[in-house]
Amino acid sequence: MSILVNRANIAFLINIFLVLFLKTDQEVESPIAYLAVIVFAEVLFLVKYIKDRRKSAIDIAFITFLFLGIWESAYKLGFTHPVLVPAPENVFYVFIEQKELMLAGVVSSLVLLAWGVGLAVILGVFLGLFTGWIPRLREAVVPIANVISPIPPLVYTPYVVAVMPTFKIASIFVIFSAVFWPTFQTMIARVSGMDPKIIQSAKVMNVSTPKMLFQVILPYTLPDIIGGLPGTLRGAFLCLTGAELLGATSGLGYFVKKFSDYADYTNVIAGIVLMGIVVTIIDVLVKKLESSLIKWK
Known part of the structure; x- marks a missing residue:
């Protein structure tokens, strides 16, 4: 499987798309911190995969990005309570705010x-x-x-x-x-x-x-x-x-x-x-x- 075309990288790109282009009426903070987390996770995955060539690295990255994508979609589409399950952008923006x-x-x-x-x-x-x-x-x-x-x-x-x-x-x-x-x-x-x-x-x-x-x-x-x-x-x-x-x-x-x-x-x-x-x-x-x-x- 190509290092550029695999389910982990596809899930990464989908997450970027959801953050930048999926609109919502809910309150969402600046996505800078959250985007930095996603990009950092992708870099870690690429480094690990290039170093070890283990398929488990793809699986771990895919599961991580899948979870983040579901979380992002559920919040922006209104499937979750905005107070109990806040947007991932809001959660990671706390790392800047606090x-x-x-x-x-x-x-x-x-x-x-x-x-x-x-x-x-x-x-x-x-x-x-x-x-x-x-x-x-x-x-x-x-x-x-x-x-x-x-x-x-x-x-x-x-x-x-x-x-x-x-x-x-x-x-x-x-x-x-x-x-x-x-x-x-x-x-x-x-x-x-x-x-x-x-x-x-x-x-x-x-x-x-x-x-x-x-x-x-x-x-x-x-x-x-x-x-x-x-x-x-x-x-x-x-x-x-x-x-x-x-x-x-x-x-x-x-x-x-x-x-x-x-x-x-x-x-x-x-x-x-x-x-x-x-x-x-x-x-x-x-x-x-x-x-x-x-x-x-």
Whole structure:
């Protein structure tokens, strides 16, 4: 199939036509931001397809443009409620109109996420390393961890927000809880489940305990820890936005809550889209980090 003539590119052109030429009596903001999004999506598709030549790239782009085309047509033809389902032009124009508030929200959320995830990963890795290495400690701690870890942090988020001295500390604690237990338990499982031949080989070479832990076992377990970070980060981000819906004065969750209180669903949907963009970028960066740092996997 030609790179220029395929269903994804046809859907892209149809979207451009709908934006520019399909008229409506409904309120529509400037289409500049929305057109920029469509063009950017098309450029990403072309780059991905030229690089990998995978048909899945065509399918993903086609589904995306089909969804946007249906959304655009439904609004302009009056098939949707203009308040509950605003025009895509209006939603993406929010990224221009509210850019300062959105940027402040992204920065606020990422700072809290970095603190919570950073502390959780560091403590989860090192405590899991020692717990997994010492059998008696492992037998005592694992049953306790198995009881605590299944409790979703969102369940106790309202309580934590209420009792902690500041919202930032409460948010960091919630994020920490979402990331620490999976990291801690994964680390224990990997250390205790290591191939005994690796341990025996190191002992034959008279490797000391500190070197065994930090030069043999830690590099062995890191690929699984970093490989599981994208899923863990998604859970942490979910907990963070849940906390921000309750008591924040900034952040992505606060942005959505602020405008939902006034039934301004154009801004609400824009905030939800922004969350998806931020999570996607974090996923991509973590995978890049894994491929660049973990070369011995």
